[in-house]
Amino acid sequence: MLRYADGDFWIRSSKALLALIVGMWALAAAYGNVADYGTNWIYVQNIMSMSATQDDPIVAWRAIDDPAVQRVAYAAIIVGEAVAGAFFILAGILMGLRIGKPSRSFQAAKAPYAIGLIAALLVWLFGFxxxxxxxxxxxRSPTYNAQQSAFMFYATMLLAGVYIFQKSEEPLAPPDSR
Known part of the structure; x- marks a missing residue:
């Protein structure tokens, strides 16, 4: 029987819930980029074309002005966000289903979070x-600089991972009935 004082239940529940919330956040980002494609498409175009550095020939050669290449990059961002979100949510569901299971089973349920974290790091840390x-x-762009937002995403997902990946002990034994 579940008791309010069963700390392990609540710790495991919080880990599952955290994975679900982080997953919904990543999926919301992907959905937003699809539903309102044009808003962030302007960012991708301006960043890849290096509109803020056009007067600097030392770095301007790096610019990519081809809209087809820019669209592939934007699609990769959206897919990466969706993959991260899907795996975070899968981890949350699996952890939720294994809250009362042995530690080894609960630990194994965390693996999809690691996969989602790889996708998230590829998008927000590497990509952005x-x-x-x-x-x-x-x-260098005063208008199209998403570094703070990117940091917020990957730092939160990493911090959530630090908490989620902490080993969960075996569920507490039922109290003695003496």
């Missing part, structure tokens, strides 16, 4: 911070 931020020098 490394490629857009440094290669295309997004940081």
């Amino acid at each position: 911070m490394v490629v857009a931020g440094e290669w295309f020098q997004m940081w």
